[in-house]
Amino acid sequence: MSGLYLHIPFCRKACTYCDFHFSTSLDAQDRVLDAMRKELADRAGGSGDAAVGTIYFGGGTPSLIPAARIAAFIQQARALFRVDADAEITLEANPDDITPERLDAWKAAGITRISLGTQSFREDRLKWMGRAHNTAHASRASIAAIARAGFASWTIDLIYGLPEMTLAEWDEQLTIALDHGMPHLSAYGLTVEPRTALAHQVAKGLVSPGDDEAQSAQFDRLMERMKVAGLTHYEISNFGREGHFSRHNTSYWNGTHYLGIGPSAHSFNGNVRRWNVSNNQRYLVSVEGGTAFSEMETLTPSQRTNELLLTGLRTQWGVDLDALPLDVRMVNERTIVSYHDRGMLERHGARLVLTERGRHFADRIAMDLFVTE
Ligand code: SF4
Structure with missing residues:
Protein backbone atom coordinates (compact mmCIF):
# COMPACT_ATOMS: atom_id res chain seq x y z
CA MET A 1 0.00 0.00 0.00
CA SER A 2 1.26 3.46 -0.79
CA GLY A 3 -1.59 5.93 -0.42
CA LEU A 4 -4.15 6.50 2.30
CA TYR A 5 -7.32 8.43 1.43
CA LEU A 6 -9.73 9.74 4.07
CA HIS A 7 -13.10 10.95 2.81
CA ILE A 8 -14.62 13.63 5.04
CA PRO A 9 -18.29 13.53 3.92
CA PHE A 10 -19.58 16.93 5.04
CA CYS A 11 -20.08 20.26 3.29
CA ARG A 12 -21.50 23.58 4.41
CA LYS A 13 -23.58 23.90 1.22
CA ALA A 14 -24.28 21.74 -1.82
CA CYS A 15 -22.55 23.05 -4.95
CA THR A 16 -24.88 22.62 -7.91
CA TYR A 17 -22.45 20.69 -10.15
CA CYS A 18 -21.04 18.33 -7.51
CA ASP A 19 -21.45 14.55 -7.66
CA PHE A 20 -19.08 13.66 -4.81
CA HIS A 21 -20.57 12.09 -1.72
CA PHE A 22 -21.28 14.57 1.10
CA SER A 23 -23.98 15.61 3.53
CA THR A 24 -24.85 19.14 4.62
CA SER A 25 -26.25 17.74 7.86
CA LEU A 26 -23.48 17.92 10.44
CA ASP A 27 -25.44 16.27 13.27
CA ALA A 28 -23.70 12.92 12.98
CA GLN A 29 -20.26 14.39 12.36
CA ASP A 30 -18.61 13.05 15.52
CA ARG A 31 -20.07 9.57 15.08
CA VAL A 32 -19.01 9.37 11.44
CA LEU A 33 -15.47 10.52 12.27
CA ASP A 34 -15.29 7.99 15.12
CA ALA A 35 -16.51 5.28 12.74
CA MET A 36 -13.76 6.28 10.30
CA ARG A 37 -11.16 5.84 13.05
CA LYS A 38 -12.58 2.38 13.72
CA GLU A 39 -12.54 1.51 10.01
CA LEU A 40 -8.94 2.68 9.75
CA ALA A 41 -7.89 0.50 12.69
CA ASP A 42 -9.84 -2.51 11.34
CA ARG A 43 -8.49 -2.20 7.78
CA ALA A 44 -4.93 -1.79 9.00
CA GLY A 45 -5.13 -5.12 10.79
CA GLY A 46 -2.81 -7.47 8.95
CA SER A 47 -1.10 -4.82 6.88
CA GLY A 48 1.56 -4.65 9.62
CA ASP A 49 4.42 -2.50 8.50
CA ALA A 50 2.85 -1.41 5.19
CA ALA A 51 4.53 1.73 3.92
CA VAL A 52 2.50 4.87 3.30
CA GLY A 53 3.97 7.59 1.10
CA THR A 54 0.94 9.86 0.85
CA ILE A 55 -2.14 10.69 2.93
CA TYR A 56 -4.98 12.67 1.41
CA PHE A 57 -7.93 14.27 3.24
CA GLY A 58 -10.59 14.72 0.54
CA GLY A 59 -14.32 15.16 0.50
CA GLY A 60 -16.61 16.74 1.10
CA THR A 61 -14.85 19.51 2.92
CA PRO A 62 -12.07 18.33 5.24
CA SER A 63 -11.36 21.91 6.35
CA LEU A 64 -14.81 21.90 7.98
CA ILE A 65 -13.88 19.49 10.77
CA PRO A 66 -11.80 20.48 13.81
CA ALA A 67 -8.05 20.52 13.22
CA ALA A 68 -7.68 18.24 16.26
CA ARG A 69 -9.57 15.56 14.31
CA ILE A 70 -7.14 15.90 11.40
CA ALA A 71 -4.23 15.59 13.82
CA ALA A 72 -5.77 12.49 15.42
CA PHE A 73 -6.17 10.75 12.04
CA ILE A 74 -2.55 11.48 11.15
CA GLN A 75 -1.33 10.21 14.52
CA GLN A 76 -3.43 7.07 14.13
CA ALA A 77 -2.05 6.46 10.62
CA ARG A 78 1.48 6.87 11.95
CA ALA A 79 0.75 4.34 14.70
CA LEU A 80 -0.76 1.81 12.28
CA PHE A 81 1.50 2.11 9.24
CA ARG A 82 5.08 2.94 8.38
CA VAL A 83 4.40 6.49 7.17
CA ASP A 84 7.40 7.86 5.24
CA ALA A 85 9.26 10.67 7.00
CA ASP A 86 8.72 12.87 3.93
CA ALA A 87 5.15 11.72 3.27
CA GLU A 88 2.96 14.12 1.30
CA ILE A 89 -0.10 14.83 3.50
CA THR A 90 -2.74 16.88 1.67
CA LEU A 91 -5.81 18.62 3.04
CA GLU A 92 -8.56 19.90 0.77
CA ALA A 93 -9.77 23.24 2.13
CA ASN A 94 -12.42 25.72 1.14
CA PRO A 95 -11.53 29.42 1.07
CA ASP A 96 -14.08 30.32 3.77
CA ASP A 97 -12.25 28.03 6.23
CA ILE A 98 -8.84 29.67 5.82
CA THR A 99 -7.62 31.53 8.90
CA PRO A 100 -4.03 31.93 10.13
CA GLU A 101 -4.94 29.90 13.25
CA ARG A 102 -6.32 26.97 11.24
CA LEU A 103 -3.34 27.02 8.88
CA ASP A 104 -0.99 26.85 11.88
CA ALA A 105 -3.02 24.02 13.43
CA TRP A 106 -3.04 21.99 10.20
CA LYS A 107 0.68 22.50 9.80
CA ALA A 108 1.32 21.44 13.39
CA ALA A 109 -0.86 18.36 12.76
CA GLY A 110 1.47 17.30 9.94
CA ILE A 111 -0.31 18.58 6.82
CA THR A 112 2.31 19.32 4.13
CA ARG A 113 0.07 20.41 1.26
CA ILE A 114 -3.14 22.47 0.99
CA SER A 115 -5.51 22.06 -1.94
CA LEU A 116 -7.75 25.12 -2.08
CA GLY A 117 -11.19 24.92 -3.73
CA THR A 118 -11.09 28.42 -5.21
CA GLN A 119 -13.05 27.55 -8.41
CA SER A 120 -13.51 31.19 -9.49
CA PHE A 121 -12.47 34.70 -8.53
CA ARG A 122 -15.83 36.11 -9.71
CA GLU A 123 -18.76 36.66 -7.38
CA ASP A 124 -21.45 35.89 -10.00
CA ARG A 125 -19.78 32.56 -10.88
CA LEU A 126 -19.42 31.48 -7.25
CA LYS A 127 -23.10 32.26 -6.68
CA TRP A 128 -24.08 30.35 -9.82
CA MET A 129 -22.11 27.31 -8.65
CA GLY A 130 -23.77 27.47 -5.23
CA ARG A 131 -20.41 27.74 -3.46
CA ALA A 132 -20.35 28.59 0.23
CA HIS A 133 -17.51 31.08 -0.21
CA ASN A 134 -17.44 34.48 -1.91
CA THR A 135 -14.75 36.49 -3.64
CA ALA A 136 -13.63 38.00 -0.35
CA HIS A 137 -12.75 34.49 0.82
CA ALA A 138 -11.25 33.51 -2.55
CA SER A 139 -9.27 36.71 -2.67
CA ARG A 140 -5.60 37.38 -2.54
CA ALA A 141 -5.69 37.39 1.27
CA SER A 142 -6.61 33.73 1.82
CA ILE A 143 -4.28 32.48 -0.89
CA ALA A 144 -1.47 34.72 0.35
CA ALA A 145 -2.02 33.34 3.86
CA ILE A 146 -1.54 29.79 2.53
CA ALA A 147 1.57 30.84 0.58
CA ARG A 148 2.98 32.48 3.71
CA ALA A 149 2.16 29.57 6.03
CA GLY A 150 5.17 27.55 4.87
CA PHE A 151 3.60 24.33 3.61
CA ALA A 152 5.82 22.21 1.36
CA SER A 153 3.32 22.79 -1.43
CA TRP A 154 -0.14 24.12 -2.21
CA THR A 155 -2.52 24.20 -5.11
CA ILE A 156 -5.74 25.87 -6.19
CA ASP A 157 -8.69 24.55 -8.21
CA LEU A 158 -10.36 26.54 -10.97
CA ILE A 159 -13.31 25.64 -13.21
CA TYR A 160 -13.65 26.64 -16.85
CA GLY A 161 -16.26 25.93 -19.51
CA LEU A 162 -18.93 27.77 -17.53
CA PRO A 163 -21.96 28.98 -19.53
CA GLU A 164 -21.13 32.05 -21.59
CA MET A 165 -17.57 32.11 -20.28
CA THR A 166 -15.42 34.04 -22.74
CA LEU A 167 -11.72 33.56 -23.38
CA ALA A 168 -11.19 37.01 -21.87
CA GLU A 169 -12.88 35.94 -18.64
CA TRP A 170 -10.83 32.72 -18.47
CA ASP A 171 -7.63 34.66 -19.21
CA GLU A 172 -8.45 37.02 -16.37
CA GLN A 173 -8.98 34.07 -13.98
CA LEU A 174 -5.64 32.56 -14.97
CA THR A 175 -3.90 35.91 -14.60
CA ILE A 176 -5.22 36.32 -11.06
CA ALA A 177 -4.18 32.76 -10.20
CA LEU A 178 -0.69 33.23 -11.66
CA ASP A 179 -0.31 36.55 -9.85
CA HIS A 180 -0.58 34.56 -6.62
CA GLY A 181 2.51 32.59 -7.65
CA MET A 182 0.87 29.21 -7.16
CA PRO A 183 3.19 26.22 -7.57
CA HIS A 184 0.34 23.98 -8.78
CA LEU A 185 -3.04 24.37 -10.48
CA SER A 186 -5.89 21.92 -11.02
CA ALA A 187 -8.26 23.19 -13.71
CA TYR A 188 -11.44 21.31 -14.57
CA GLY A 189 -13.80 21.79 -17.49
CA LEU A 190 -17.37 21.92 -16.16
CA THR A 191 -19.28 18.71 -16.80
CA VAL A 192 -22.97 18.19 -16.13
CA GLU A 193 -23.05 15.04 -14.01
CA PRO A 194 -26.28 13.04 -13.77
CA ARG A 195 -28.43 13.51 -10.64
CA THR A 196 -26.87 16.85 -9.70
CA ALA A 197 -28.79 20.09 -9.17
CA LEU A 198 -27.07 21.39 -12.30
CA ALA A 199 -28.32 18.44 -14.39
CA HIS A 200 -31.82 19.17 -13.11
CA GLN A 201 -31.52 22.85 -14.04
CA VAL A 202 -30.21 21.97 -17.51
CA ALA A 203 -33.02 19.44 -18.06
CA LYS A 204 -35.59 22.09 -17.16
CA GLY A 205 -33.96 24.58 -19.53
CA LEU A 206 -33.10 26.93 -16.67
CA VAL A 207 -29.39 27.06 -17.50
CA SER A 208 -27.35 26.34 -20.57
CA PRO A 209 -24.98 23.34 -20.36
CA GLY A 210 -22.03 25.32 -21.74
CA ASP A 211 -20.41 25.18 -25.13
CA ASP A 212 -17.94 22.40 -26.09
CA GLU A 213 -16.07 24.58 -28.59
CA ALA A 214 -15.62 27.39 -26.09
CA GLN A 215 -14.44 24.89 -23.46
CA SER A 216 -11.97 23.42 -25.92
CA ALA A 217 -10.58 26.90 -26.71
CA GLN A 218 -10.26 27.59 -22.98
CA PHE A 219 -8.35 24.32 -22.54
CA ASP A 220 -5.93 25.43 -25.28
CA ARG A 221 -5.50 28.80 -23.58
CA LEU A 222 -4.91 27.05 -20.25
CA MET A 223 -2.13 24.88 -21.73
CA GLU A 224 -0.57 27.90 -23.42
CA ARG A 225 -0.63 30.12 -20.32
CA MET A 226 0.74 27.41 -18.02
CA LYS A 227 3.55 26.61 -20.47
CA VAL A 228 4.58 30.27 -20.59
CA ALA A 229 4.40 30.44 -16.79
CA GLY A 230 6.67 27.40 -16.47
CA LEU A 231 4.17 24.93 -15.00
CA THR A 232 4.38 21.41 -16.42
CA HIS A 233 1.17 19.89 -17.79
CA TYR A 234 1.65 16.52 -16.10
CA GLU A 235 -1.98 15.33 -16.19
CA ILE A 236 -4.96 16.52 -18.23
CA SER A 237 -6.30 18.70 -15.41
CA ASN A 238 -3.08 19.29 -13.46
CA PHE A 239 -0.15 21.65 -13.86
CA GLY A 240 2.78 21.99 -11.49
CA ARG A 241 6.27 23.28 -10.99
CA GLU A 242 9.03 20.70 -10.50
CA GLY A 243 8.74 19.14 -7.05
CA HIS A 244 5.10 20.20 -6.71
CA PHE A 245 3.25 17.49 -8.68
CA SER A 246 0.63 15.75 -6.51
CA ARG A 247 2.30 12.52 -5.44
CA HIS A 248 -0.98 11.12 -4.14
CA ASN A 249 -2.96 11.64 -7.34
CA THR A 250 -0.02 10.51 -9.47
CA SER A 251 -0.06 7.21 -7.60
CA TYR A 252 -3.74 6.70 -8.61
CA TRP A 253 -2.85 7.26 -12.24
CA ASN A 254 0.09 4.84 -12.01
CA GLY A 255 -2.03 2.05 -10.57
CA THR A 256 -0.34 2.15 -7.14
CA HIS A 257 -2.22 0.53 -4.23
CA TYR A 258 -4.25 2.71 -1.90
CA LEU A 259 -6.59 2.37 1.05
CA GLY A 260 -9.73 4.53 1.21
CA ILE A 261 -11.50 5.21 4.49
CA GLY A 262 -14.94 6.77 5.05
CA PRO A 263 -18.32 6.81 3.29
CA SER A 264 -17.97 6.35 -0.51
CA ALA A 265 -14.18 5.87 -0.32
CA HIS A 266 -12.57 3.46 -2.78
CA SER A 267 -9.58 1.16 -2.21
CA PHE A 268 -7.39 -0.80 -4.61
CA ASN A 269 -4.80 -3.47 -3.86
CA GLY A 270 -3.60 -4.31 -7.35
CA ASN A 271 -6.35 -6.83 -8.09
CA VAL A 272 -9.36 -6.00 -5.99
CA ARG A 273 -11.27 -2.73 -5.98
CA ARG A 274 -13.49 -2.02 -2.98
CA TRP A 275 -15.93 0.81 -2.41
CA ASN A 276 -17.73 1.86 0.77
CA VAL A 277 -21.41 2.71 0.96
CA SER A 278 -22.15 6.33 -0.07
CA ASN A 279 -24.45 7.09 2.84
CA ASN A 280 -23.26 8.52 6.16
CA GLN A 281 -25.97 6.94 8.30
CA ARG A 282 -25.65 3.47 6.78
CA TYR A 283 -21.87 3.74 7.03
CA LEU A 284 -21.76 4.62 10.71
CA VAL A 285 -24.46 2.12 11.75
CA SER A 286 -22.63 -0.67 9.86
CA VAL A 287 -19.19 0.22 11.21
CA GLU A 288 -20.54 0.52 14.75
CA GLY A 289 -22.49 -2.73 14.43
CA GLY A 290 -19.75 -4.65 12.66
CA THR A 291 -21.81 -5.40 9.56
CA ALA A 292 -20.79 -5.06 5.90
CA PHE A 293 -20.60 -1.56 4.40
CA SER A 294 -18.54 -2.11 1.28
CA GLU A 295 -18.64 -4.04 -1.96
CA MET A 296 -15.72 -5.32 -3.95
CA GLU A 297 -14.80 -6.78 -7.29
CA THR A 298 -11.74 -8.56 -8.58
CA LEU A 299 -10.62 -6.86 -11.75
CA THR A 300 -10.16 -8.99 -14.86
S1 SF4 B 1 -17.55 21.91 -1.42
FE1 SF4 B 1 -16.67 20.38 -2.84
S2 SF4 B 1 -17.50 18.40 -2.17
FE2 SF4 B 1 -18.73 20.00 -1.17
S3 SF4 B 1 -20.51 20.24 -2.51
FE3 SF4 B 1 -18.98 21.77 -3.14
S4 SF4 B 1 -17.77 20.76 -4.79
FE4 SF4 B 1 -18.91 19.17 -3.68
Missing part, protein backbone atom coordinates in the same frame (compact mmCIF):
# COMPACT_ATOMS: atom_id res chain seq x y z
CA PRO A 301 -7.00 -8.53 -16.97
CA SER A 302 -9.00 -6.52 -19.51
CA GLN A 303 -10.46 -4.25 -16.80
CA ARG A 304 -6.95 -3.65 -15.41
CA THR A 305 -5.63 -2.96 -18.90
CA ASN A 306 -8.42 -0.52 -19.70
CA GLU A 307 -8.07 1.34 -16.39
CA LEU A 308 -4.34 1.76 -16.94
CA LEU A 309 -5.00 3.03 -20.47
CA LEU A 310 -7.60 5.51 -19.23
CA THR A 311 -5.50 6.92 -16.39
CA GLY A 312 -2.04 6.58 -17.99
CA LEU A 313 -2.96 8.35 -21.22
CA ARG A 314 -4.10 11.36 -19.19
CA THR A 315 -0.54 11.87 -17.91
CA GLN A 316 2.59 13.33 -19.51
CA TRP A 317 4.28 9.93 -19.03
CA GLY A 318 1.63 8.13 -21.09
CA VAL A 319 1.11 4.40 -20.90
CA ASP A 320 3.73 1.65 -21.27
CA LEU A 321 2.09 -0.99 -23.44
CA ASP A 322 4.67 -3.60 -22.37
CA ALA A 323 3.55 -3.17 -18.75
CA LEU A 324 -0.16 -3.79 -19.39
CA PRO A 325 -1.75 -7.14 -18.46
CA LEU A 326 -3.00 -7.58 -22.06
CA ASP A 327 -1.28 -6.57 -25.28
CA VAL A 328 -3.38 -3.77 -26.74
CA ARG A 329 -1.34 -3.83 -29.97
CA MET A 330 -2.62 -7.31 -30.87
CA VAL A 331 -6.13 -5.98 -31.48
CA ASN A 332 -5.79 -2.22 -31.73
CA GLU A 333 -2.61 -1.55 -33.69
CA ARG A 334 -4.59 0.06 -36.51
CA THR A 335 -6.33 2.42 -34.08
CA ILE A 336 -2.97 3.40 -32.58
CA VAL A 337 -1.55 4.09 -36.05
CA SER A 338 -4.64 6.09 -36.99
CA TYR A 339 -4.40 8.37 -33.93
CA HIS A 340 -0.64 8.65 -34.48
CA ASP A 341 -1.12 9.69 -38.11
CA ARG A 342 -3.70 12.28 -37.07
CA GLY A 343 -1.20 13.89 -34.70
CA MET A 344 -2.92 12.91 -31.47
CA LEU A 345 -0.63 10.16 -30.23
CA GLU A 346 3.14 9.78 -30.08
CA ARG A 347 5.04 6.51 -29.75
CA HIS A 348 8.17 6.42 -27.60
CA GLY A 349 9.20 2.79 -27.86
CA ALA A 350 6.39 0.84 -26.21
CA ARG A 351 5.03 3.97 -24.57
CA LEU A 352 2.04 5.89 -25.95
CA VAL A 353 1.82 9.58 -25.08
CA LEU A 354 -0.91 12.02 -26.10
CA THR A 355 0.05 15.16 -28.01
CA GLU A 356 -1.45 18.53 -27.03
CA ARG A 357 -4.13 17.96 -29.66
CA GLY A 358 -4.76 14.45 -28.36
CA ARG A 359 -5.27 15.77 -24.84
CA HIS A 360 -8.58 17.23 -25.96
CA PHE A 361 -9.80 13.70 -26.63
CA ALA A 362 -8.00 11.70 -23.93
CA ASP A 363 -10.97 9.63 -22.76
CA ARG A 364 -12.24 9.01 -26.30
CA ILE A 365 -8.81 7.79 -27.46
CA ALA A 366 -8.36 5.55 -24.39
CA MET A 367 -11.80 4.02 -24.94
CA ASP A 368 -11.01 3.33 -28.59
CA LEU A 369 -7.99 1.32 -27.39
CA PHE A 370 -9.94 -0.69 -24.81
CA VAL A 371 -9.68 -4.46 -25.00
CA THR A 372 -12.27 -7.10 -24.17
CA GLU A 373 -11.59 -10.49 -22.61
